[in-house]
Amino acid sequence: MNKVLQTILTVSSVLFFLFIFYMVRVKKLELKYALTWVLTSFSFILLSLFPGILDALSALLHIKEPVNTLFISILFFLLLIAFTLTLALSRNANRVKTLAQELAILKLSLEKLKEELGRKEAE
Amino acid sequence: MKVLVIIPAYNEEGNLPSLIRDISSKYPQYHLLVVNDCSEDRTWSLCKELGVDVLDLPINLGIGGAVQAGYRYALYKGYDIAVQVDGDGQHDPEYIALLVDAVVNGADLCIGSRFLEGEGFQSTFTRRLGIKYFSWLIEFFTGRRVSDPTSGFRACNRKVIEFFAKDYPRDYPEPETVVVLNRRGFKVEEAPVRMKERREGKSSITALKSVYYMVKVSLAIVVASIRKR
Numbered sequence: 488m489n490k491v492l493q494t495i496l497t498v499s500s501v502l503f504f505l506f507i508f509y510m511v512r513v514k515k516l517e518l519k520y521a522l523t524w525v526l527t528s529f530s531f532i533l534l535s536l537f538p539g540i541l542d543a544l545s546a547l548l549h550i551k552e553p554v555n556t557l558f559i560s561i562l563f564f565l566l567l568i569a570f571t572l573t574l575a576l577s578r579n580a581n582r583v584k585t586l587a588q589e590l591a592i593l594k595l596s597l598e599k600l601k602e603e604l605g606r607k608e609a610e
Numbered sequence: 611m612k613v614l615v616i617i618p619a620y621n622e623e624g625n626l627p628s629l630i631r632d633i634s635s636k637y638p639q640y641h642l643l644v645v646n647d648c649s650e651d652r653t654w655s656l657c658k659e660l661g662v663d664v665l666d667l668p669i670n671l672g673i674g675g676a677v678q679a680g681y682r683y684a685l686y687k688g689y690d691i692a693v694q695v696d697g698d699g700q701h702d703p704e705y706i707a708l709l710v711d712a713v714v715n716g717a718d719l720c721i722g723s724r725f726l727e728g729e730g731f732q733s734t735f736t737r738r739l740g741i742k743y744f745s746w747l748i749e750f751f752t753g754r755r756v757s758d759p760t761s762g763f764r765a766c767n768r769k770v771i772e773f774f775a776k777d778y779p780r781d782y783p784e785p786e787t788v789v790v791l792n793r794r795g796f797k798v799e800e801a802p803v804r805m806k807e808r809r810e811g812k813s814s815i816t817a818l819k820s821v822y823y824m825v826k827v828s829l830a831i832v833v834a835s836i837r838k839r
Contacts, residue, residue: 580780587671588671589682592683595664
């Protein structure tokens with residue numbers, strides 16, 4: 488791999504890793520959802536420090552240019568992250584639905600209770 | 611026998627009052643529950659004026675989530691039978707008794723079908739075609755013939771109330787639930803009803819959405835047929 492490209496990749500992936508780390512530290516990012524990001528940025532650092540991994544992978548997958556293997560692996564991680572996000576979103580949508588339903592039932596029960604109390608006091 | 615009539619409503623101020631008056635005068639023994647799916651019009655205040663119980667959803671959940679809130683309420687308050695009637699006035703309350711009777715006589719879920727006797731409003735040609743297609747798809751996957759799987763005019767017993775409270779599709783739920791209940795061995799029946807053309811407001815399914823609707827419901831039926839029990 489070209490030395491300049493390698494330097495750019497290494498610096499940016501380390502910065503990216505530090506950024507993720509910082510976001511978890513200030514608790515803006517839940518550790519649970521940060522895991523895929525941590526994994527991703529860590530792999531980027533590994534790949535840019537040891538481009539040999541890319542060459543070996545390229546040979547294994549019959550890809551001519553190692554840089555294409557890099558693109559493919561980035562795509563893979565992006566898909567992984569998008570999928571985990573959709574998973575989390577589905578679960579949250581379900582939870583919000585249940586909460587809204589329970590809240591509506593609670594509101595009605597409370598109203599009925601108030602009415603009953605008012606009636607009893609009037610008697 | 612405690613019967614709850616669930617009416618999901620989203621911006622139905624034009625249709626609700628007459629529907630509520632109609633149901634409560636015909637069936638004073640049944641309890642009425644309007645599920646207000648975060649309407650922007652006077653649906654909520656109109657129901658309060660009429661003295662009807664309202665489940666007031668804090669966020670818009672769509673028809674599936676609204677109806678499920680009703681089933682959840684029925685579960686908690688110990689109702690034996692729940693009847694679902696659309697808030698748009700298409701379903702004639704006269705037939706509620708027919709649906710309830712079918713459930714009393716052993717059906718787990720009874721769907722009011724506008725096609726069994728072919729009377730009343732038969733929907734538009736394209737919609738009938740769509741419904742025919744769903745009917746065929748459901749028969750293909752479950753082996754059971756249901757003439758009006760998109761009908762939201764239905765009654766069910768305690769067992770189905772318990773099931774729906776836990777597991778109910780989010781949007782366009784009707785055809786999917788027919789498949790799911792069949793696969794779980796519930797007894798799904800149909801009874802002939804008349805439907806009316808909606809008087810006020812708009813249907814939730816517009817021309818643009820109908821393609822999405824067809825694809826989504828088809829997929830839901832297929833998924834429901836292969837889902838783990």
